[in-house]
Amino acid sequence: MPELPEVETVRRTLAPSVERRVIAGIEILSPHCADHRPDELRAALEGRRVLALARRGKHLLFRLDRGVLDVHLRMTGKLLTAGDLTPYTRAVLTLDRGTILFDDVRQFGRLRYLEDEALLRLGPDALGVELTVFAAILHGSRARIKPLLLDQEAIAGIGNIYADEALHAAGIDPRATANWLSAARVKRLHQAVERILAAAIGAGGSSISDYVDADGNRGGFQAMHRVYGRTGQACVACGTLVRRIVLNQRSTHFCPRCQRR
DNA sequence: CCGAAGACCTGCTGGC
DNA sequence: TGCCAGCAGGTCTTCG
Numbered sequence: 001m002p003e004l005p006e007v008e009t010v011r012r013t014l015a016p017s018v019e020r021r022v023i024a025g026i027e028i029l030s031p032h033c034a035d036h037r038p039d040e041l042r043a044a045l046e047g048r049r050v051l052a053l054a055r056r057g058k059h060l061l062f063r064l065d066r067g068v069l070d071v072h073l074r075m076t077g078k079l080l081t082a083g084d085l086t087p088y089t090r091a092v093l094t095l096d097r098g099t100i101l102f103d104d105v106r107q108f109g110r111l112r113y114l115e116d117e118a119l120l121r122l123g124p125d126a127l128g129v130e131l132t133v134f135a136a137i138l139h140g141s142r143a144r145i146k147p148l149l150l151d152q153e154a155i156a157g158i159g160n161i162y163a164d165e166a167l168h169a170a171g172i173d174p175r176a177t178a179n180w181l182s183a184a185r186v187k188r189l190h191q192a193v194e195r196i197l198a199a200a201i202g203a204g205g206s207s208i209s210d211y212v213d214a215d216g217n218r219g220g221f222q223a224m225h226r227v228y229g230r231t232g233q234a235c236v237a238c239g240t241l242v243r244r245i246v247l248n249q250r251s252t253h254f255c256p257r258c259q260r261r
Numbered sequence: 262c263c264g265a266a267g268a269c270c271t272g273c274t275g276g277c
Numbered sequence: 278t279g280c281c282a283g284c285a286g287g288t289c290t291t292c293g
Contacts, residue, residue: 002286032270058287074287076271088271106270108287143263152288159286208286209273228286248264251284 002073004126004157005200006211006219007058010079014100014214015053017081018062021095022049033090033104035112044113045069050095057122057156068114076210077102077109083216105210126157127197134190138178145181145189146174147248158193161206161228164253166192168227174245174252176261199224227253 002010023045028038036044048064055061060079062069071079080101085092091102091111102111114120124133137155141148148154149163158166167174169192172185181189205211205219208229212218222229226236231244235255245252 006286072287075285104270105272106285108270141262147264150287161286206286211286249266250287 002077002205002211003058003159003162004055005162005197005203005221006205006213007055007060007073007157008127008201009205009213009219010073011053011055011060012213013217014060014079014081017098017214018050018053018095018100020050021097022047023064023093024096025094027092027094028090029092030090030104030107032107033102033109033111035110041111041113056117056120056125057152058159059120059122061117063117068117070110070112070114070117070120071102072110073104074106074108074110076106077104078210078212079214080212080216081214100214121153122156123152123154124156126155126193127201128194129155129190131187131190134193135183135186138181138186138189141178143178144174144247145172145176145178146250146252148178149193150248150250157197160250160252161208161225162193162196162200164228165196165225168253168255168259169196171258171260173259173261174247174254180261227255229253 026042026045028034034041050062051065052063054063060071086103088103088105089101090104093100146163149158170189172189200221203219203221206221207218208222227242230242231253233242235242235258238257240255240257242253243256
């Protein structure tokens with residue numbers, strides 16, 4: 001489900017309920033969802049105060065007065081400030097005021113405690129990365145551009161939707177080799193990434209099926225997608241039919257006329 | 262260094 | 278109507 005704009009929207013909607021609160025307890029309903037035994041996680045978290053709710057790439061970081069609770073929603077994870085438990089509720093975080101539910105149908109999502117968030121192996125956040133840094137990353141890679149955009153150790157936060165959308169906006173074929181792109185095209189791609197991520201956050205993210213923010217509200221950016229999920233429909237720029245191919249096992253949508261290698 | 266393939270999970274949709 | 282293949286916003290590991 002969630003890429004940078006969705007995780008950022010969850011962060012913004014969840015922050016008021018968790019910042020400055022003290023963790024009273026955590027109940028793990030599906031042991032699968034935590035990287036630690038329930039008693040270990042409880043020992044690490046109970047009594048800790050949440051100083052701030054941060055985001056790096058697609059990770060939500062509860063910065064505590066000691067250590068960090070790292071939540072990754074993967075495909076179908078949700079953090080909710082209200083609502084009843086469901087068959088898919090995997091953990092319940094109890095605060096000194098209020099309760100947070102971690103729901104996840106597919107059980108790919110993970111909770112884990114980190115002594116230090118520097119342990120996360122992530123590239124610079126896609127939102128706000130400097131052009132010079134972005135250009136150096138692309139210049140240093142012989143991978144195809146789309147798989148590189150999806151590599152969280154290269155650049156953090158871009159997923160399948162926004163990679164396809166940004167490449168379309170920049171007029172770049174997803175199969176193009178990263179270090180073959182001209183400086184002008186790299187600049188266009190950087191601008192497209194920044195503009196699209198910001199617009200998606202402004203719309204509350206993209207909801208294809210599952211995604212909702214911490215208040216249970218769907219996003220609106222799916223209505224603005226130009227290629228993602230539009231296989232066989234006319235490109236909004238030129239009318240050519242949008243194609244779907246598979247790159248590194250991921251569905252890839254692009255306009256064969258607007259996007260060149 | 263890069264990519265292909267399979268794994269991890271469950272639910273939904275479309276085609277026959 | 279019913280079943281099954283294929284697909285889904287992510288990431289990890291193994292192998293060539």
